[in-house]
Structures are given as structure tokens and as C-alpha cells.
Amino acid sequence: MKQVNRQFVTGVTVVTAMDDDRPRGLAVNAFSSISLDPPTVMVAVQRTSSTHDCLFRATNLAINILSVDQLDVVSVFATKSDDKFAGLHWEHGPFGSPLIARSSARMEVEIWERLQASTHTLFVCRVLHADVNDRAPMIYSAGKFFDSDALSPLS
Numbered sequence: 001m002k003q004v005n006r007q008f009v010t011g012v013t014v015v016t017a018m019d020d021d022r023p024r025g026l027a028v029n030a031f032s033s034i035s036l037d038p039p040t041v042m043v044a045v046q047r048t049s050s051t052h053d054c055l056f057r058a059t060n061l062a063i064n065i066l067s068v069d070q071l072d073v074v075s076v077f078a079t080k081s082d083d084k085f086a087g088l089h090w091e092h093g094p095f096g097s098p099l100i101a102r103s104s105a106r107m108e109v110e111i112w113e114r115l116q117a118s119t120h121t122l123f124v125c126r127v128l129h130a131d132v133n134d135r136a137p138m139i140y141s142a143g144k145f146f147d148s149d150a151l152s153p154l155s
Helices: 002-006 052-057 071-077
Strands: 013-019 022-028 031-036 039-046 060-065 090-092 098-100 105-117 120-132 138-141 144-147
Touching: 013 039, 013 052, 013 071, 013 098, 022 039, 022 071, 022 098, 039 052, 039 060, 039 105, 052 120, 060 098, 060 120, 098 105
Parallel strands: none
Antiparallel strands: 013 022, 013 060, 031 039, 039 120, 060 105, 090 098, 105 120, 138 144
């Protein structure tokens, strides 16, 4: 199954939430849009993640879609570092969740459902706030990160 998954191309997100007054987060590539009306998305987080319990307790979280110039950010959030926000530029969104600067897109969501699926929790969320800029999104496939601006359209 791991080899099959390596053939799938995904975007790169960092899911964040506040744990009392402390920002927490982790890199997640299991993100998907579910519906445009109402705007609904899903993220899957492994239950053994050190950030899982914070997300499970939260009512809101943020999904930061990383840009091609954020390899430094994904490198930190893919680790088990105790303070992943040290030296990182971020701000509280309108609903209090940590929004990471330089991201290609960012959204704040309200958690509607927490579904248990094997080793993961699926967080089904309604989008409350979103912003986008012109930065190209980072892409992940087969264990490597890619620049989405370097893609060639098929004719």
C-alpha cells in the first residue's frame, strides 16, 4: 500500500490549533475538499501524533496550504519538535487559529465531526474564513517535494 500511495500526488498542508495559549501543529497531506456549498473540508490525523489530542479538543483549527518557498516550514512541522512555532511568522486568524505567513492559502474551520478510522481521526470541518495569494503551492509525491509552477499542462 505504501508503494501505491507514493504514486499519488498531494498538496502539503500544516494543520494548526491553539492549545490554551500555545500554538500547535503538524504537517498533513491527507486533506481534501468535500463540498463547496457549504464549504466543507476534511483532514486525517494519526491518533499517535503529539498534536492529535490538541486538535481533538479544539473547536476550530487552521489548514495552511504551504507554498513552494516553505520547505523550511514543512521540515519543522514534519518532526516531533516541542516548539514548532519558534522563529516562525504566524498570526491568529479571525477565529483564533494560527495562520502561517507565506502560505499559498489558509483557512480557518470549525470542526463538525470527528470520525475514528483505524489509526486516524478524520476531522470534517466547515470553512469559516479563507485567504489565498499568488504563491505557488508545494506538491508532494513519492517522498519528495516539488514546485507546482514547474508543471507542464497536458494538451
